[in-house]
Amino acid sequence: MSAATASAVRPVSVASFAQARNVRRDEEHNEVEMLMPVIAEVFGNIGITKDDVDFICSGSSDYLIGGPFSFVMALDAVGVWPPRSESHVEMDGAWALYEAWVLLQEGEIDAALVYSFGRSSLGDLNEILALQLDPYYMAPLWPDPVSLAALQARALIDAGKATEADFAAIASRSRRDALGNPNAQVAKDIPADTLLEEPYVVSPLRRHTLPPITDGAAAIVLAAGDKARQWSDKPVWITGFDHRIETHALGARDLTTSPSTARAAERAGVGDGPVHVAEIHVPYAHQEIIVKEALGLDDSVAVNPSGGPLAANPVMSAGLIRIGEAAARIASGEARRAVAHATSGPCLQQNLVCVLEGE
């Protein structure tokens, strides 16, 4: 955020955050039943009800459930009578949060509920995610997301910016850190050397560099003005928020860098102060190297103390959860300033950066 516009940013707080326990497959509940306890918790944390929020925005994808307008059914988890102001993005909930934040900036509303959900276990993610690609040149070849991520990882190695050992170290650390996260799906302490003995899934990626398949949901309440102070003694403020996208033509991008993340970080003012914690949405271990560089973070920053997407990757919620986890570290007093990041599209095509500060 440039100096001229920074003063015009209306302070918005992340007043509450809740997530479902991340599991490989929730066969028992449908999406509404998964969401209800999450919504109840996100309201219950601060003692409010649905009548206290002015706007509802959700992020999800019909392709995960295999049916149209699946987000409409999800509103049953909130109870939208009398009729409510509501919106939806066919994207990770982090972008739903951005939309709510924009409305809060305009001063039309003072509080918003944002949620996201998805059961990746119902379909085949390899085929579903191929459909987000260029429909003429790429999708007809049905390249799965692991294959595309592997092309990016190879480019990183060829550029001399990383090694397979670096990927293993990131995976080992993330899943070890996840042992401290009760909501993590994959948490274990395995040394990097052992991980390197795994065979390739798609070279140069081995299983440990890949995210798990996860069913999950999450919710955040945003508040501005008096409500922010009413709902928390020590609000966690969003002080910068931006997102940028690159071309969908994969071969026209330099896959070893993330200019959209760097641009969003600059606009969000990441470099305006120290960063204590970064929760970054990097489903593949090698991508941590790229995003960390684009955000301008050094080794003093704790990256993905929650375990990150390598520990739980509920598609459509993983980005929103990064924002929630970063806010939680500030709320608990562990950090005063944090960066959260979300991504969408193949090989980090589109990136969102959110800067959070405590008082």
Next chain:
Amino acid sequence: MPESEALHASHHLEYPYSRSVGPVIGAFLTGLRDGKLFGVRGSGGSVIVPPTEYDPTTGEDTGELIEVGPAGVVESWAWVAEPLRKHPLQTPFAWALIRLDGADTAMLHAVDSGGPDALATGDRVTVRFRPAAERIGAMADIEAFVPEGGAA
């Protein structure tokens, strides 16, 4: 069926989609049907393959059609030991970003190199089209790329 067992139902989504391609993408696909590879002139004189209607960096309209290939350089690759059911090859192959001779951007396709040890970034590969009678004007008109000189 016991009450405690979760109910399952197989569900399929199927759409026939027939997309109009426009003159730019259409020119590339027509080229494929004719056994040729084309790029398009972008901003600053660059050649974009496969062609886009607008330059991916500047957003300006792209211009003339330029023939490229039939060979090029592997800019990155990834070995698929166990192809998925919809992959372009059903025997082990490499995905690759291939910058064709004359192009400034890379295109994605499969390389039939025979094994992961037979391929490296920087290698030259050449296109292997399907027989003319089988080509319809789609990416699948290219069966795969192969190491130049027939190393496979």
Next chain:
Amino acid sequence: MADDTAADERGPVTTLATPIRLDFDFTPGVAQSRFLRGLEQGKFMGQRCGVCGKVYVPSRGSCPTDGVPTIEDVELANVGTITTYCVVNVPFAGQSIEIPYICAQVLLDGANLSFMGLIQEVPTDQIRMGMRVEAVWVEPDQLTPSLASVKYFRPNGEPDADYETFKEYL
């Protein structure tokens, strides 16, 4: 390179067929499973909201008004009222029923939510809002946890329901 002189006669490529197919293993969740298990036993099961008292069938597990879990199971009657209907005359791909046919919203007695059903045994020019109907089930040994257990609804001979009784459900 192959002989491609024949390509010139075909003209430029203007369309690309990009068929897609995705396969899912769907699980319906707790509330919908109760409804489906009910069908397997030849009955309509709904759920009541503990806040507003409304009964939803099929239930998704939540009251859409209050946003609270609906945990009380309610068995509904086999009879109901047609709140609105449509006579389908337009053929479409995948159509399994011979046209013309009637589909209608059926409000079962005791429910606060109607659902769509096939109506048979009434000429298409005699279907009306308020008509009282009953479900016709498949043979007991053909019952499954699916709406295929209900063959269709047919008039049950009762006088039409008063408009006042269903006007809230249109």
